[in-house]
Amino acid sequence: MTAAPLLEREAPPALQEAAARIRAHVVDMCAGPEGGHLGGGLSCADILAALYFSVLRVDPARPDDPERDRFLLSKGHAALALYATLAERGFLPVGELAQFGRPGSRLMGHPVRAVPGVELPTGSLGHGLPLGCGFALAARYAGRSSRSFVLLGDGELQEGSVWEAAIAAATLRLDRLVAIVDCNGLQLTGATGDIAPMEPLADRWRSFGWAVREVEGHAPALLADQLAAAPWEPGRPSVLIARTVKGNGVPFLAGRAAGHYVTLSPRNHARAAGALRASEARR
Template sequence: MPQAPDIQALKQKAFEFRKEILETLNLAGSGHPGGSLSAVEIMVALYFYKMQHRPTDPKWEDRDRMIVSKGHVSPVVYVTLANAGYFPKEELKRFRKMGSFLQGHVHVKTPGVEFNTGSLGHGLSVANGIAIGAKLLKKSFRTFCLMGDGELQEGSVWEAAMTAAHHKLDNVCAIVDYNQVQENGLISDIKNLEPLTTKWQSFGWHVLSVDGHDLSVLIAALDQAQATKDKPTVIIANTLKGKGVKFMELQAGWHGKAPNTQQLKDALEILERV
């Protein structure tokens, strides 16, 4: 078990990660800020509190597995992995450049990435497979799966949800980044997910709905998920797309667009401490 978390230190990481995400996107000239900024606290809570992992030994067989099913949020993944020590931070400058192992969508060429994603709706099935494997091998590592809210509109997610409950995969923890916005607009306008908590419950899951920007409650939810037996847990993390940069928040226009140099400057000036 990890030590009691230093919430102030984790918050400081989240602040720095947002800055590095924006800088990384600006240098690349393309990529996905909105769903990266909304997932910062989720990634910090996982990689700097909950997960058992060894950045200097990424293939350690007892490591917890993380499947980033919304593979377009590579900026937050790479900033997290670099800061955790999987590869030098200098590499972030080569994000989306030819020959770099930091591709636009997460890829196993990157140390610390478990599975290639980008085509939405597949990650939970992969997580289930890994978790079934762990049970067969009597291994105690856990598998986490980060999904987008728009991603939940994919039918394959719900097939996987049934599978996890049927097999009582209490070693799976899904996290939904419920940032309210998909590629082209609000979830509630395009295809509403509500009532989301009862939907997951009816599929046999233990459900926790939390403020996805509050590191203390995220951490408590991750602990509760681990303590829950015979059922998979989903943490519905209520977030804001673009969190931390007021002019990006809830704006579908910032789903897949890099800030130019002036926009980067403006964003860094107003960057919020969450």
């Protein structure tokens, strides 16, 4: 049976506004009893806004439409940012975000399929790109035009399975597979450049047979332009290296490994939310 075409998307709200709302939710979720991955959630907010409010062919009314584009949050610890995005995009009630991390909630620290819009559970780093290869291959076999997008952390690139998948994707010429690296320069315990230097990262991916572009990671319209245009080279998978700031928008945690996982006290929650509002007001 041929699936009916996806419904026309409503004109998306301005990407900046969507990204700002995602950031605000992330900060609020980190003030809950369990805290959350604030740094990596904030570094990818603009990327998720670009994907869900401009690029991805998805429809919250039909999350299982076979023709949909696939998205995998390989850096699954940034689940809170994905939940915020899915809620803002209509996949789940915005009010449910207050349940993040609480006992009995489906909004757990890492995403599971019980959450509408989540394709597969992720969080054990290094698994998203191999799974994305599978999605891209399945789409090819089914004769579908859908694209598969995978968001990885830069520390995550130390997992060998990422590079096995990179080899497979190039060999199989999976040009409807798009990887995005949230390149914030930090991992759990420190700077990626100190722990396992990967630069020049673009050359590294290129040597694996991928088409590579780099972009300012906090400019959602630029991100959307690049992602919408993929594949950039016929027969090659694409990787967008997004240069980001971990903890973006919260000055007292931005660019600091200490911001990786945070339980915000009421005072620091107010400081963080206030800083976000002030930076939005300056735009």
